[in-house]
Amino acid sequence: MVIKKIQIGENLFAKNDEIADENRRIFVENQIFSINFMGSPGSGKTAILEKLIPELLKFNLSCGIIEGDIAGTFDGERIGRYGIPVVQINTGGACHLEAHMIRKGIENLPLSELDIVIVENVGNLVCPAEFKLGVDFNVTVTSTTEGEEKPVKYPLMYSISELILLNKIDLLGVLEFDIESFKNYVRRVNAEAEIIAVSGKTGENIGMLTRRIVKEAKIG
């Protein structure tokens, strides 16, 4: 997408960035820590959120969710069970969220009551990374089933993320996946990001993820 977009519509990105900056101002004014979860379809973004949200609630942090999907409300319904405000955005074909969609989400959340807003982006390891949303903290979710070399094949998302979650470590026993090799590939495109290996299924290391987010939110 980058090649075409740069040729024909640089002002599209400029307009997106402008709205993203406004989104960030709105989050700051409301003292909200905002997070953007990105990753492939099936990498386990929703499953991790299902484990993470109850942990954040234990820290008395109130969360709101903006769910991005091309179609359907599967993920919104899954997250809605936790009794927190969820806005489901259907992009109508677009393979990523853009800043103006986040604005729609913001307008439909009770901001003054929230400490954290989590965006779950459309499942896609490429395009979501190209669009600034105005959030504080980018997370790439990948899974042990996807292969160690993905950071080098899809470098942009990994390079802009503050945190990389390696999900589905419960499957390590049956897969040929080498965590050290994966970490080395991450380091080639991002020397700074923290990498946490988790399981959205068993909940392993979700406590570590929770503490990192609480710390980043500067509330814990």
Place this chain on the structure above:
Amino acid sequence: MVIKKIQIGENLFAKNDEIADENRRIFVENQIFSINFMGSPGSGKTAILEKLIPELLKFNLSCGIIEGDIAGTFDGERIGRYGIPVVQINTGGACHLEAHMIRKGIENLPLSELDIVIVENVGNLVCPAEFKLGVDFNVTVTSTTEGEEKPVKYPLMYSISELILLNKIDLLGVLEFDIESFKNYVRRVNAEAEIIAVSGKTGENIGMLTRRIVKEAKIG
């Protein structure tokens, strides 16, 4: 991507379609059956090709491969081991192949010596489906690790595919994945496509896939 592109550059799609039609003419003139493998990063497209290609060679079908990746030559190198012509296309950021990139691939393959050209698209469950390439046969590769509901969440690719490959069935014993449920979701967006459950790791049902492709190529 659809929303923006339709607004600002319908002629981009028209130009792509024009080149795609030319690609198809070139394939027909050279009596080549052409296939486009699409699917998420890590769904196992390359692993399936590694099992499929030796089987096609047994039918005395000569294959050429066009490998699409944003960056790197991992997949090209893996496929190159089979001693067949491979063209690696790096899209330089673009999250999909377009018809003009396929043209570049065609120009670098010994067409008169080939029976089948297989395109391995960039790993992405969304955008590659939006761009006609001029190939005969679209295949969506998905895996048991991605969840049963993906056809409904990402309907376009499933809806334009003649064949859906459900990969990684070797993991069925350790995953909560219901094949019948997956098939029902596929049927909601595509009533016609054949679904073949395979394992790129163990080779299970690769024979069935091979026979289907040989049949489609009208050579077997």
